[in-house]
Amino acid sequence: MLEVKGLNIDYMTLRGPLRAVKDAWLSVDRGEWLSIVGESGSGKSTLAMSIPGLLMPPGRITSGSIVFDGKELTRLSREELRRIRGSEIGVVFQDPLTSLDPLRTIGDQIAEEILEHDAASSKREALEMAAEALEAVGIPRNRIKYYPHQLSGGQRQRVVIASAIVLRPKLLIADEPTTALDVIVQAKIMELMKDLQKKLGMAVILITHDIALAAEVSDRMAVMYAAEIVEEGPVDEVVSRPLHPYTEALIKATPDLWREKTLYSIPGNPPDLRNPPRGCRFHPRCHRVFDRCRLEEPRRLRINGRTVSCHLHG
Amino acid sequence: MRLSSILSPLVSLLRERYDGKWMLLAGLVIVAFFTMVSILAPFIAPYEPAQISVPLELASEPQPPSWEHPMGTNNIGYDVFSRILYGGRVILYVVLSASILSLSIGVPLGLVSGYYSGKVDRILSMVMDSIYSFPGIILAIAIASVLGTSPTNAAIALAVVYVPTYFRMVRGQTLKLAQSVFVEALRSLGYPDRVILLRHILPNTAPVILVVFGLGAADAILTEAGLSFFGLTVSNPNPDWGFDLYNGMGDFRNGYWWTVFFPGLMIMLLALGFALIGEGLAEKLALRVERD
Amino acid sequence: MTLLLEVEDLKKYFIEGGFLSSILGGTRIVKAVDGVSFKLSRGETLALVGESGSGKTTTGRLILRLIEPTSGRILFDGIDITGMKPGELRKLRPRMQMIFQDPYASLNPRMSIGKAIAEPLVVHGRATWGEARREALEMLERVGLTPASDFYERKPIQLSGGQRQRAVIARAMILKPDLLVADEPVSMIDVSMRTSILKLLLEFRREYNMSMIMITHDLAVARLVADRIAVMYLGKIVEIGPTEEVLNSPRHPYTEALIAAAPTIVRSARKPRLRIKGEIADPGRIPSGCRFHPRCPYSDSKRCVEEEPEVTYYDGRGVACHYPLSP
Numbered sequence: 001m002l003e004v005k006g007l008n009i010d011y012m013t014l015r016g017p018l019r020a021v022k023d024a025w026l027s028v029d030r031g032e033w034l035s036i037v038g039e040s041g042s043g044k045s046t047l048a049m050s051i052p053g054l055l056m057p058p059g060r061i062t063s064g065s066i067v068f069d070g071k072e073l074t075r076l077s078r079e080e081l082r083r084i085r086g087s088e089i090g091v092v093f094q095d096p097l098t099s100l101d102p103l104r105t106i107g108d109q110i111a112e113e114i115l116e117h118d119a120a121s122s123k124r125e126a127l128e129m130a131a132e133a134l135e136a137v138g139i140p141r142n143r144i145k146y147y148p149h150q151l152s153g154g155q156r157q158r159v160v161i162a163s164a165i166v167l168r169p170k171l172l173i174a175d176e177p178t179t180a181l182d183v184i185v186q187a188k189i190m191e192l193m194k195d196l197q198k199k200l201g202m203a204v205i206l207i208t209h210d211i212a213l214a215a216e217v218s219d220r221m222a223v224m225y226a227a228e229i230v231e232e233g234p235v236d237e238v239v240s241r242p243l244h245p246y247t248e249a250l251i252k253a254t255p256d257l258w259r260e261k262t263l264y265s266i267p268g269n270p271p272d273l274r275n276p277p278r279g280c281r282f283h284p285r286c287h288r289v290f291d292r293c294r295l296e297e298p299r300r301l302r303i304n305g306r307t308v309s310c311h312l313h314g
Numbered sequence: 315m316r317l318s319s320i321l322s323p324l325v326s327l328l329r330e331r332y333d334g335k336w337m338l339l340a341g342l343v344i345v346a347f348f349t350m351v352s353i354l355a356p357f358i359a360p361y362e363p364a365q366i367s368v369p370l371e372l373a374s375e376p377q378p379p380s381w382e383h384p385m386g387t388n389n390i391g392y393d394v395f396s397r398i399l400y401g402g403r404v405i406l407y408v409v410l411s412a413s414i415l416s417l418s419i420g421v422p423l424g425l426v427s428g429y430y431s432g433k434v435d436r437i438l439s440m441v442m443d444s445i446y447s448f449p450g451i452i453l454a455i456a457i458a459s460v461l462g463t464s465p466t467n468a469a470i471a472l473a474v475v476y477v478p479t480y481f482r483m484v485r486g487q488t489l490k491l492a493q494s495v496f497v498e499a500l501r502s503l504g505y506p507d508r509v510i511l512l513r514h515i516l517p518n519t520a521p522v523i524l525v526v527f528g529l530g531a532a533d534a535i536l537t538e539a540g541l542s543f544f545g546l547t548v549s550n551p552n553p554d555w556g557f558d559l560y561n562g563m564g565d566f567r568n569g570y571w572w573t574v575f576f577p578g579l580m581i582m583l584l585a586l587g588f589a590l591i592g593e594g595l596a597e598k599l600a601l602r603v604e605r606d
Numbered sequence: 607m608t609l610l611l612e613v614e615d616l617k618k619y620f621i622e623g624g625f626l627s628s629i630l631g632g633t634r635i636v637k638a639v640d641g642v643s644f645k646l647s648r649g650e651t652l653a654l655v656g657e658s659g660s661g662k663t664t665t666g667r668l669i670l671r672l673i674e675p676t677s678g679r680i681l682f683d684g685i686d687i688t689g690m691k692p693g694e695l696r697k698l699r700p701r702m703q704m705i706f707q708d709p710y711a712s713l714n715p716r717m718s719i720g721k722a723i724a725e726p727l728v729v730h731g732r733a734t735w736g737e738a739r740r741e742a743l744e745m746l747e748r749v750g751l752t753p754a755s756d757f758y759e760r761k762p763i764q765l766s767g768g769q770r771q772r773a774v775i776a777r778a779m780i781l782k783p784d785l786l787v788a789d790e791p792v793s794m795i796d797v798s799m800r801t802s803i804l805k806l807l808l809e810f811r812r813e814y815n816m817s818m819i820m821i822t823h824d825l826a827v828a829r830l831v832a833d834r835i836a837v838m839y840l841g842k843i844v845e846i847g848p849t850e851e852v853l854n855s856p857r858h859p860y861t862e863a864l865i866a867a868a869p870t871i872v873r874s875a876r877k878p879r880l881r882i883k884g885e886i887a888d889p890g891r892i893p894s895g896c897r898f899h900p901r902c903p904y905s906d907s908k909r910c911v912e913e914e915p916e917v918t919y920y921d922g923r924g925v926a927c928h929y930p931l932s933p
Contacts, residue, residue, distance in 0.1 A: 039796040152885045182657035183823060187867035187880050209797055212869035216876060239871050253798050255826035257853060257868050258875035263830060265802035269766050285798075495711035502670055503726050503777070504699025513725075514714050 001203060002028040002051070002171060007064030009046055009055065018273050020046045020059065022227045025300065025307070028220075030170070033197055033204040035214035035235070037250075038224035041270055045175050047224070048207045052089045052173060053081035069170065087117045090164030092174040096156035100148040107131065107144030110163045119167050133166040134159070136199075137192055154185035161192065168200055175207045190217050211247075211254055215239045223247045226271050226281040233306030243308040245288045280311065288312060328590070338594025341528065344587030348580075352402035359396040364551040366391035376570040386572040388558070389565050390551070394576055397553035401577065404554045405584065408465050408547060409534045412472035413527060419473070420480025421523060425511050427481070428488025439485070446478040450533070451540045458546040468547040472537060476530050483526050487519040521599045528592025535585040555581050607647035609684075610784060610817045611669070616642045616678035618664050622890065636890040638664045640841035642678075643917075648784070651811065651818040653828035653849070655864070656838035659886045662821045665838070666787045669819065670704055671695060683784065700730050703778035707790040709770035713762040720746065720758025723777045730781070745776045749806060768799040772806065779810050786811075789821045804831055825868050829853060837861045840889055840897045847923030857923065857930040859902050896928065904929060 009021040021043045028034045038044040049055055051066055053073065066073040069088065073081065085091060093099050101109055110130035111123060120126035131141040137158040139151075148156055157177060164172055174193065178186035194217055197204050208214050214221050215235055222232040223246065231244040242248040252264045268285040271277055277284050283293040290311070298309040328337060351358065360382075361367040368377055373391030377383060385394035423442075427435040445453070454471045461467035491497055492515070500510050541547050542556025550561075555577040562573030618639040639661040646652050654662040667673045669680055671687060679688050682702065687695060706712045713722055723745055724738035733741065739758075746754035749772040762770055771791060778786060788807060792800040808831060811818055822828050828835050829849055836846040837860065845858040856862040863882035870876065881903035887893055893900050899910040909928050917924040 039798060154885050182886070183825075183867045184657065184863055184880065184882060185885055187869075191879060210869060211797075212871045215871040215873075216869050236873065240873075250798060251871060253801055254871070255801065255824065255830055256870050256872065257826045257829060257865065258870040258872040261830060263801050263805045263808070265800065265805070266798035267802075269768065269799070270796065495706050495708060496714050498672060499704070499706060499712045499774070500714075502672055502699065502702075502704040503729070503781070504696045505726075505729050506696065509729055514717070517716050518714070 001030045001069055002026070003065075003067045004047075004051070005065045005067070007047070007050065007066065008062045009043070009050055010060055010062050011046075012058045012060070013274075015274060019227055020273065021050070023300075024064070024229050026222060026229070026232070028171070028203050028205060031197065031201045031203055032220065033194075033206065033218045034220045034222060035206040035208060035218035036222045036224060036229075037208055037211045037214045039209055039270060041226075041273070042224040043227040044207050044224045048173050048175055048205055049091075051205070052085045052091055053078070054085075054091065083117065086113055086164075086169070087119065087167045088169050088171070090167075090169040090172045092157070092160050092164050092172065092177045094176040094179050096153065096160045096180070097148070099160050100156060102148050105145050105147055106134070106151070106159045110134070110159075110166055113163055114166060117167060129166060130162075133162040136165070136196070137162045153181055154189065157181060157185075157189055158192065161189070161196070165196055165200065165202070169202060171203045171205065172196075173205045173207075176209070177206075178213075179209075186213070193217070211239075211250055212256055223250070226276055227273055228281060228309065229307075230282065230310070231306070231308045233308075237306060243303065243306060243313060244282075244310050245286045245312070246282050249285075249287065280309075328593070334594045334597025334599075336594070337590045338598060341587050341590025341592075341594055344583060345591060348402055348584050348587065349406060351399060352406050355396075355399040355403060359393075359399045361393040361396045363397045363400040363553040364392060367393040367396070376565050376573055378570075379572055385576045386570075388562060388573045389570075392551070392553075394558075394572060397558055398555070398576055398580055401553040401555045401558060402580065402584075404465055404548060404552070405535065405538055405542075405556070405581075408469045408472065408538050409531055411466075412469040412476065412534055412538075413531045415469065415473035416476035416530070417480050417523065417527060420477040421484050421516075421519075423477075424481040424484025425488050425516065425519075428485040429492050429507065429511055429515065431489070431492075435485075438481070442478040442481045445474065446482070448475075450475045450537050454537050454541055455544060455546065458541055463546050463549050465547055468538060468541050471541065471546075472534050475537065476534060479530050480523070480526055483522050484519050487522050488515055491515050491518055521595070525592050525596045525599070528588050528590075528595060530592075532585045532588035532592060535581060535588060539581045607650065609645055610648045610650075610682070611646040612679075612681040613645070613665075613669060614643050614679040614681075616665065616668055616680065617676045618661075618668055618673065619676045634890045637841050637892055638889055639668060639675075640892070642838075642841070642843055644836055644843065644846060646785075646817050646819065648817055649811065649815045650834070651820060651832045653820045653822060653832035653835045654838055655822055655825060655828050655835055657823060657886050659840065659889055660838040661841040661889070662838050663789055666704065666789050666819060666821045670699075670702055670787055672704070700726070700781040701783050702785040702787070703781060703783040704787040704789065705771070705774050705778050705791050708794055709767055709774050710762070710794075712774050713770065715762055717761075718758065719751070719760050719762065719765065719773045720754075722762075723773065723780055726777060726781050732781075741780060742776075745780050746773075749773070749776045749779075750802075751776070768795050768803065771795055771803055775803070775806060775810070779814075782814050783816060784814075785817045785819070787819045787821070790823070791820075792827060793822070793824070800827070801830065807831065825853065825864055837864065840887060840892055842897065842926065843917060843924070844898065844926045845924065846917070847925075851923060855931075857925040857932075858898075858927050859904050859931065860898050862931060863901075863903075896926075898927075904931075 004024055004026040007021055007024040010017045011020050024047055036044045036048060046059060050061055061074055107127055107130045110133060111126035114120045114126040114129055120129055131144050135141050139155060139158055178189050218235045221235045221238045222229050225246045231247050249266045253266055266285050271281060279295050280293040280298050283289045292311045298311050300307055300309050301313050366373050368387055368391045376389050377387040379386045383393050387393055423438055427438045454475050457471035457474055458468055497510060500514060539556035542554045543560045548554040548557055559574055559577045566574040616639055620636040620638055622634050622636050642665055654665060656662045668675050679686060720742050724742035727733040727738040727741060728735055743754045743758060746757050751757040751769060751772055792803050795803055820831050832849050835849050835852045836843045839860050845861045856865055866880055883901045895911040895913055896915050899905045915926045915928050917926045
């Protein structure tokens with residue numbers, strides 16, 4: 001349903017262009033949950049936000065294609081993209097406060113979105129749809145007249161999700177939707193998104209820095225490092241038998257209640273994207289580095305339905 | 315800031331066109347030029363500022379600009395150009411000493427008030443707000459009339475007017491910094507308030523102080539000219555831009571434009587110079603200076 | 607083990623609403639910390655774990671008297687610091703340090719890293735600037751900011767988040783404190799570097815035989831560093847005990863929920879749906895009886911609604927629940 005091919009995204013900065021996403025390839029099937037995992041600055045949000053045309057100005061797609069449901073999104077006008085957002089692709093951001101208007105009731109905000117997309121014939125019908133969407137995310141319909149400040153952080157994020165799914169999009173993109181929330185609330189929001197994915201047959205792209213969270217909920221996982229997707233595949237395989245040393249190290253460095261205690265961390269710092277290391281971008285921090293890694297950029301390899309960019313595999 | 319309404323449209327126009335670096339540079343060049351010229355006035359000036367410089371029969375009527383008198387003469391026969399040169403010394407002395415005086419009172423009070431909120435802060439803020447609520451020129455005239463005509467008294471009057479400007483800016487910044495994590499971290503390290511205020515908060519307010527200095531001085535130029543206009547800075551026959559402006563008013567109506575034009579132009583140029591320094595710094599330091 | 611810190615029935619109430627609401631009756635009391643007691647030995651690490659609104663950060667600030675408690679007592683090395691005058695307290699400060707969540711905000715943006723680390727020694731009269739500079743260079747080396755002479759001159763903005771947190775740790779450690787309160791020291795650091803920061807703290811702990819209070823929302827982080835865990839909920843400790851015991855057999859339903867909600871990559875460890883209800887209450891409207899009862903999946907007795915459970919200790923473990931879970 002969604003195919004991203006050879007996507008490059010540059011940010012124009014005062015000190016020259018910066019490649020935030022380099023040669024990204026991805027595909028998401030109908031009803032499938034893909035998580036993109038990476039640290040800050042890895043390009044995961046940039047990649048995800050470029051799909052529904054939400055790249056912020058100094059960012060620009062320089063080459064590559066994004067095909068969604070047979071349409072080439074990179075060639076659509078702003079207006080056409082706006083129509084697709086909300087109706088066919090829903091988007092949820094990290095901070096629910098910034099995505100809600102504090103001066104209007106939550107029902108009004110969802111209803112307005114419905115009317116913007118001509119998905120209801122009257123305000124009344126739109127409000128009815130909004131109430132149903134709120135119920136679907138676990139907010140009683142009598143709260144339709146509430147203002148955002150009357151709700152807790154978790155409930156606000158539920159409202160944002162309700163407005164993202166009210167028009168039954170085929171794809172929901174969620175950018176760190178639970179980072180600002182507490183663990184228990186996070187777990188509940190994830191349960192909700194999982195339920196909605198199944199019930200509505202909707203595909204999900206989750207952006208997160210938490211590989212454990214991604215492991216719990218997704219079908220497939222892509223791992224990004226320094227603007228590149230270094231590994232992609234079915235989640236259980238990636239997590240239990242990582243092909244890329246970065247994935248392996250990231251799993252090992254993530255504190256986990258259910259694994260042995262270790263104080264392992266990845267040595268060094270993430271690279272400066274204006275001046276990335278030669279050869280493989282991870283080589284200065286890699287525990288399996290060899291000569292070739294320093295000289296030659298690894299190619300994208302396909303191994304049994306998984307992809308990886310690492311010289312260890314050829 | 316109280317930047318007068320004549321200047322601000324010009325400055326905002328410049329702000330749209332040029333970036334902070336050029337504005338700052340232009341302002342510095344203007345101010346440095348006037349300072350140099352004022353210092354060197356005795357060497358540059360072709361005549362004494364308060365001496366009749368034309369044959370007596372021509373003295374009672376202003377003479378237009380000529381080679382001998384590049385800015386003409388006034389109705390007593392004084393050379394306008396020489397008076398401009400000497401007059402610059404007065405206005406720079408008054409404005410700079412007033413600015414330094416109000417800075418050295420307003421900044422410490424602002425620091426203390428913003429850091430120790432509470433009774434002291436409330437009282438200081440009330441006093442400062444009541445001074446600030448007077449129109450600057452009227453307050454300056456009132457104080458200067460009480461003190462009497464002299465450049466130093468004019469400087470004191472202006473200093474009182476501009477203390478609240480420094481106070482408000484520094485207090486606001488201090489208040490914000492005092493609640494910041496980095497100051498809390500310094501408290502947890504057991505730093506005495508003196509060290510926190512002087513070594514950490516003060517340097518962080520320095521950019522704002524510089525901006526206020528530029529904009530405040532620009533405004534003070536205009537206020538000083540106002541004081542002089544009412545004869546509160548110098549008395550006859552001493553040269554002074556604002557005072558000469560006033561003395562030339564009568565001639566202006568009779569078509570002798572130069573006795574008014576040149577002092578007025580100088581006032582505007584010098585004020586513009588300081589304003590450019592202030593605005594340029596603000597732009598360069600990406601500061602949004604509150605204007606009200 | 608000797609005792610370093612004793613906290614007794616610590617409370618912090620904030621009054622919300624200004625002059626207008628005091629007339630209109632809109633003021634309310636927010637009980638951010640509502641009776642916290644615990645003891646900390648020398649060299650021991652206690653993790654204060656809880657969600658936002660649990661009062662864990664306020665507790666940390668109260669212990670160092672960065673804010674004034676409403677009531678309660680804090681004994682530091684046998685000295686009651688609760689009523690201490692600011693001047694005396696300042697002399698004690700070098701012995702108790704804090705590091706904050708946001709390394710970007712904890713440093714003076716205009717001061718070089720090296721100077722920021724050296725300055726505490728000078729301020730407390732322990733060294734001249736020359737000596738302090740030398741010690742700061744050693745400390746930079748020690749926390750891995752090398753080459754030290756290069757980092758000494760850098761401004762905070764020229765450092766990454768992880769490097770900044772190392773600088774903040776260096777500044778706190780140069781005074782060789784007996785107690786360190788670390789408030790979410792890694793929550794803003796990239797995952798790949800988190801554990802290296804924790805490791806650094808543990809090394810200093812061993813070196814100085816320092817006690818540590820680790821404030822965190824992340825049980826997995828608490829597990830890596832803490833000897834004991836105290837779980838806080840709405841301003842109170844609901845469970846306290848040795849780390850592994852608490853994590854392996856939680857006795858409070860809230861602790862159980864926190865454990866169940868922690869993400870893991872271990873497939874077999876994933877638990878069925880969370881049974882805990884709703885979200886943490888507003889600290890201005892604390893529920894009656896057991897403050898956890900509206901969310902408790904087990905509570906069905908009147909006792910939980912009417913009677914507030916106090917922490918009761920058994921075998922080195924404390925739990926505030928009328929019906930604690932059995933192991």
